[in-house]
Structure formats: structure tokens, C-alpha cells
Amino acid sequence: MFLNYRQSSPFWGKTSAIPVTNAKTAVKPPPPKSNQKGRFLxxxxxxxxxxxxxxxxxxxxxxxxxxxxxxxxxxxxxxxxEISINGFGKFKVKATPEREGRNPGTGATITIKASKKLGFTPAKAVKDKLNG
Structure with missing residues (x-):
């Protein structure tokens, strides 16, 4: 029995037929070390x-x-x-105030509570390394 796996992986091309006895024992290619957008993680x-x-x-x-x-x-x-790492960048906590929003399903007005987010600003050395 052959099962067709439609993949856009560099390992198998667009479509490949893999001989298997059942779907649980199918031989699949190793997962790439990148996310769906092709970036290395x-x-x-x-x-x-x-x-x-x-x-x-x-x-x-x-x-x-x-x-x-x-x-x-x-x-x-x-x-x-604030965390500042020389030659790398700064991590800074940013406060987001409470605000009003809408429930997309019902259209009702809801209150979105205040929260804190961690922001990062790269140092000039890191920006220069990224941009050549």
C-alpha cells in the first residue's frame, strides 16, 4: 500500500509516495530546524x-x-x-494601560485589563551585524 504525503519539504519535493503498511508506521522525513516561514530556530x-x-x-x-x-x-x-547588556541590547518592561475592546463574536464592549510586556531594543553592534 502507498500513501501520498503532500509536502513542500526540501527532503521530499512537492509530492511523494511512501511505502507503508499503515499510517502509524509511515516513514516520515526528519523535521527541519526551522519554523513554517523557513527561518532557523x-x-x-x-x-x-x-x-x-x-x-x-x-x-x-x-x-x-x-x-x-x-x-x-x-x-x-x-x-x-531595565536590563542592559553591553553590545547586545536592552530589555525594558512596558506597561499597557487598561482599554476597551470588542468581542468579535457578539460585538459587545469588553474591558481589556492592563498588562506588562517585555520589549527588546538591540544595540548598535547587533543592528550592524544583522544589516551587513
Whole structure:
């Protein structure tokens, strides 16, 4: 039996027939390391691997370091502080005031509560690196 999988993956082309006995045992290509828009994504584990390889530390120690840095940034942001990392950028908490909105289903007026958002402004060095 052949099942057709319609995919726009560079692994299989537009359409491919994969021999399988049933849909649960189908051989599928490995997922690409990008999101649907084709952009590369790096997660905490991959960042820790890169740090470990570049600086000669173990992956476990690098993972603890990465997690510690992000925890420190999150704690400072929760306290309302601005976090400035020289050569990288600034993280700043922005307050969004309470406002009125509409329920799209019923059209009724609702109140959207105030919230805080974490904004990031890249440093000039990062902007220059991104733009060539």
C-alpha cells in the first residue's frame, strides 16, 4: 500500500509516495530546524551546545549557564528593572494601560485589563551585524 504525503519539504519535493503498511508506521522525513516561514530556530539546548563547543565546557555546565542568564533576566524584568547588556541590547518592561475592546463574536464592549510586556531594543553592534 502507498500513501501520498503532500509536502513542500526540501527532503521530499512537492509530492511523494511512501511505502507503508499503515499510517502509524509511515516513514516520515526528519523535521527541519526551522519554523513554517523557513527561518532557523535556536533553542536553549542548541545555544548551550554552541557555548560548550566554543568555550570548552561541558554541555551540562553550558546549559546551567544559559538557564541562569535567562532566569536572571526574567527575575529582573519581573521586578520592573531595565536590563542592559553591553553590545547586545536592552530589555525594558512596558506597561499597557487598561482599554476597551470588542468581542468579535457578539460585538459587545469588553474591558481589556492592563498588562506588562517585555520589549527588546538591540544595540548598535547587533543592528550592524544583522544589516551587513
Amino acid at each position: 535556536m533553542n536553549n539546548a542548541e545555544l548551550a551546545e554552541k557555548i560548550a563547543a566554543d568555550h570548552g565546557v561541558t554541555k551540562a555546565d553550558a546549559r546551567k549557564l544559559v538557564d541562569g542568564v535567562f532566569a536572571a533576566i526574567a527575575d529582573a524584568a519581573a521586578a520592573g528593572e
